[in-house]
Amino acid sequence: MDFISIFSIFLLACFVGYFVVWSVTPALHTPLMSVTNAISSVIIVGALIASAAAGSPVSKWLGLAAVVMASVNIFGGFAVTERMLAMYKKKER
Amino acid sequence: MHEVAPINPWVALAYLASGILFIMALRGLSSPASSRRGNRFGILGMTIAVVTTLLTHVPRTADGALDAISIAEVLGAIGIGAVIGIVMARRIAMTAMPQLVAAFHSLVGLAAVAVAAAAYLNPSAFHIADAAGQIFAVSRIEMGLGIAIGAITFSGSVIAFLKLNGNMSGSPIMLPGRHVINLATLAGILGLIGYFLTDQSPWVFWTITALSFVIGFLLIIPIGGADMPVVVSMLNSYSGWAAAAMGFTLGNTAMIITGALVGSSGAILSYIMCRAMNRSFLSVIAGGFGADASAAAGGSKEQRPWKPGSADDAAFLMSQAENVIIVPGYGMAVAQAQHALREMADQLKKEGVNVKYAIHPVAGRMPGHMNVLLAEANVPYDEVFELEDINGEFAQADVAFVIGANDVTNPAAKTDKTSPIYGMPVLDVEKAKTVLFVKRSMGGVGYAGVDNDVFYMDQTMMLLGDAKKMADDIVKALSGGGH
Numbered sequence: 001m002d003f004i005s006i007f008s009i010f011l012l013a014c015f016v017g018y019f020v021v022w023s024v025t026p027a028l029h030t031p032l033m034s035v036t037n038a039i040s041s042v043i044i045v046g047a048l049i050a051s052a053a054a055g056s057p058v059s060k061w062l063g064l065a066a067v068v069m070a071s072v073n074i075f076g077g078f079a080v081t082e083r084m085l086a087m088y089k090k091k092e093r
Numbered sequence: 094m095h096e097v098a099p100i101n102p103w104v105a106l107a108y109l110a111s112g113i114l115f116i117m118a119l120r121g122l123s124s125p126a127s128s129r130r131g132n133r134f135g136i137l138g139m140t141i142a143v144v145t146t147l148l149t150h151v152p153r154t155a156d157g158a159l160d161a162i163s164i165a166e167v168l169g170a171i172g173i174g175a176v177i178g179i180v181m182a183r184r185i186a187m188t189a190m191p192q193l194v195a196a197f198h199s200l201v202g203l204a205a206v207a208v209a210a211a212a213y214l215n216p217s218a219f220h221i222a223d224a225a226g227q228i229f230a231v232s233r234i235e236m237g238l239g240i241a242i243g244a245i246t247f248s249g250s251v252i253a254f255l256k257l258n259g260n261m262s263g264s265p266i267m268l269p270g271r272h273v274i275n276l277a278t279l280a281g282i283l284g285l286i287g288y289f290l291t292d293q294s295p296w297v298f299w300t301i302t303a304l305s306f307v308i309g310f311l312l313i314i315p316i317g318g319a320d321m322p323v324v325v326s327m328l329n330s331y332s333g334w335a336a337a338a339m340g341f342t343l344g345n346t347a348m349i350i351t352g353a354l355v356g357s358s359g360a361i362l363s364y365i366m367c368r369a370m371n372r373s374f375l376s377v378i379a380g381g382f383g384a385d386a387s388a389a390a391g392g393s394k395e396q397r398p399w400k401p402g403s404a405d406d407a408a409f410l411m412s413q414a415e416n417v418i419i420v421p422g423y424g425m426a427v428a429q430a431q432h433a434l435r436e437m438a439d440q441l442k443k444e445g446v447n448v449k450y451a452i453h454p455v456a457g458r459m460p461g462h463m464n465v466l467l468a469e470a471n472v473p474y475d476e477v478f479e480l481e482d483i484n485g486e487f488a489q490a491d492v493a494f495v496i497g498a499n500d501v502t503n504p505a506a507k508t509d510k511t512s513p514i515y516g517m518p519v520l521d522v523e524k525a526k527t528v529l530f531v532k533r534s535m536g537g538v539g540y541a542g543v544d545n546d547v548f549y550m551d552q553t554m555m556l557l558g559d560a561k562k563m564a565d566d567i568v569k570a571l572s573g574g575g576h
Contacts, residue, residue: 003231006341006349013350016116017357024122026454026479029362029461030190031132032122033329036355037197039115039135040336042348043204045108045146046219049343050211051167052150053218059211060163064170066207069200071174072181077197078136079182080190084465085132088125091473 031084038077044070105346107145112350114138119354125474142347143171187469188426191325191458192257198328199250202309205243205335206302209236212342213298219343228293232342237286239338240298241305246331248309253324256313257458263318265380271315272379278308315380318458319500322366323377325459330359362460369454369480371506371516399535402554404566407494407529410554412571414491414527416447418483420520421463422456424497424533425560431470433564434496438472440571449486450477451520453501484521493525495547497560499532503545512543528553531563 024032047070050063114134121131152163185193213236216222221232228236255261268274285301316324337352367374411417419438425431438448450472456463467477487493495502498520505512506519522528523546530553547553556563 003341006344006346009346010337010341010349010353013112013116013353014357016350017119017354018361020116020119020354021358021361024119025124026365026452026461027464027474027477028122028125028128029365030194030459030465031128032119032358032461033194033325033362033459034190034197035118035122035132035135036329036358037194037201037332039118039139039351040201040332040355041204042111042115042139042142042351043201043208043336043339045142045345045348046208046212046339046343047204048143048146048167049150049219050208050215051170052152052163053215054152054155054160055218056211056215059215059218062207062211062214064166066204066211067167067170068174068177069204069207071171072178073174073197073200073204074139074178075175076178076182076193078132078139079179080185080193081132081135082129083182084187084190084468085125085128087465087468087471088128088474089468089471090125091475 027088028085031081034077034084035081038074038081041070041073041077044074101149104145104149107141108345108347109350111138111142111145111347114141115347115351115354119358138347187465188429189258190465191321191462192254194459195250195254195257195325195328198325198332199247199254201332202243202246202248202250202328202335205332205339206240206247208339209240209243209342210298210302212236212339213240221342230290233289233293234286235338235341237289237298237301239335239342240302241282241286242331242335242338244302244305245309245312246328246335248306249313249324249331250309250328252310252313253321253328256318257321257325263321265317266314267380268311268315271311275308275311278304278311282308312378316377317380319455320370320372320377320380321458322455322460322462323363323370323374326359326362326366327378328359330356330363333357333359366455366460369518371514371518397549399549400551400554402529402556404556404563405570406554407556407563408567408570410527410529411441411446411492411494411567412444414441414446416486416490417441417449417492417494418487418490418522418525419448419450420493420495420498420502420522421450421452421467422496422498422501423458423462424499424531426457426462426466426497428497428560428562430496430559430561430564431466431472433561433568435467435470435472436568437564437571438476440568444571448476449483451480451483451487452477453480453498453518453520456498456501480518480520487521487524490525492527492529493520493522494529494531495522496531496564499545500543502547503543505543505546514543523547523550526552529556530554531556531558531560533557533559 333355
């Protein structure tokens with residue numbers, strides 16, 4: 001993809017992010033942080049590409065290290081978000 | 094070898110789908126009822142992104158056969174991360190969420206650094222170099238920004254973690270001439286990223302990395318404990334921009350959409366936190382807030398009369414009340430008093446008292462921290478209200494029960510133009526008929542280092558002691574004697 005197409009997606013996503021995040025209820029701001037943390041670990045895509053590529057052993061090991069770190073975040077981030085969200089209960093009437 | 098690989102439309106669509114699922118994950122957080130479904134969307138989006146990448150980047154040996162060892166290594170790396178992550182998520186105490194989030198941010202930052210370094214060392218694998226091994230100009234900028242933001246996120250988050258976790262003093266550390274040092278370092282990083290365009294030698298790349306690690310450290314050490322909600326949100330934002338920069342490098346829509354979402358999310362949270370403290374973002378970043386708190390407290394202060402009270406007094410007053418508003422703060426989290434507090438509220442409700450909770454946006458060490466702690470203690474979320482929704486009700490309340498909060502209740506923010514917290518929105522606890530103020534001792538002041546007039550008002554009763562013990566004692570008094 002050329003730079004302008006990518007940049008367009010980026011800018012539009014910034015606007016979507018702006019509106020979606022303002023609609024998040026303040027009571028869920030902590031889960032918002034933990035889930036954004038989990039999804040920003042989509043950087044694992046780059047790590048997987050690096051660790052699967054032949055040619056540079058150093059690059060491959062950096063990739064594998066990044067896979068471990070991003071996985072900690074992904075599994076940890078989603079799991080802790082799930083744990084928190086399960087605690088939010090309505091009043092029993 | 095170096096031609097740009099044709100993009101399979103299904104692959105591009107898969108990444109787009111995962112980007113959209115991430116948007117839906119955040120959208121779900123607009124109410125607690127839809128939030129768990131949102132989280133599942135997030136998990137699905139991540140699964141799609143990871144599986145797509147795994148299927149399109151299967152490690153192969155030189156002769157084209159599957160490279161079983163490399164495949165095992167990659168899956169093993171994911172497995173190791175999964176075990177560590179899930180164990181951490183299960184074991185962490187809810188009061189320690191700010192530290193956990195800071196630790197997670199540091200991992201995103203370091204992962205971004207590792208990916209950018211891997212891309213720099215093996216650019217052909219990422220299709221960002223020409224046949225001669227020269228990295229494309231635009232990719233150099235993206236990579237330079239990616240590694241710089243990633244490194245700042247990492248070292249900044251490590252410092253934030255150490256401060257939040259108590260391994261490092263929460264008070265600001267002020268280096269002489271730090272603004273000059275910081276600006277010079279930042280200018281150096283940006284200059285080098287520009288120079289990287291003309292010269293892709295390793296020294297340029299690694300100097301950018303090293304300087305960025307240093308600036309992340311320098312930026313966070315002068316920021317005090319009370320400003321941590323802003324810092325944690327800001328680092329959240331940075332981790333997003335780092336992912337976006339790497340998404341540009343890889344031309345990956347999932348990473349770009351996510352980066353933009355997370356980047357804006359953190360930026361908005363930082364803005365909300367700053368507004369809740371009536372401070373500008375720049376003044377938070379400049380640091381030093383609360384540095385002279387201890388000096389101010391130790392100074393010669395007039396002794397004003399205040400009224401002490403006991404758990405029995407508090408139990409009696411609240412059981413007689415019609416409306417009670419509980420104002421929790423960071424002190425409640427430190428004392429782990431949330432469960433005892435909820436028991437107290439349950440007892441009061443049994444006696445027919447109407448109990449509500451009022452949350453200030455900066456109560457706690459991260460956005461929404463108090464809400465999670467109350468949810469953990471089984472407080473229904475429809476009894477918990479935000480500042481602007483409940484502030485009008487203090488005038489009708491019989492008792493405002495302040496536990497572990499201080500600055501966020503200080504009326505000086507409304508009246509005293511010389512106060513460091515002037516202009517900060519505060520909870521109007523002084524309008525309640527009676528204020529019960531749970532506090533460790535009379536000596537300590539809040540993080541802003543200012544005295545609180547509420548302590549000395551006629552209708553205030555100071556309940557001195559540990560927040561959890563006080564709440565427990567009130568529960569005992571309530572269940573024992575009744576009226």
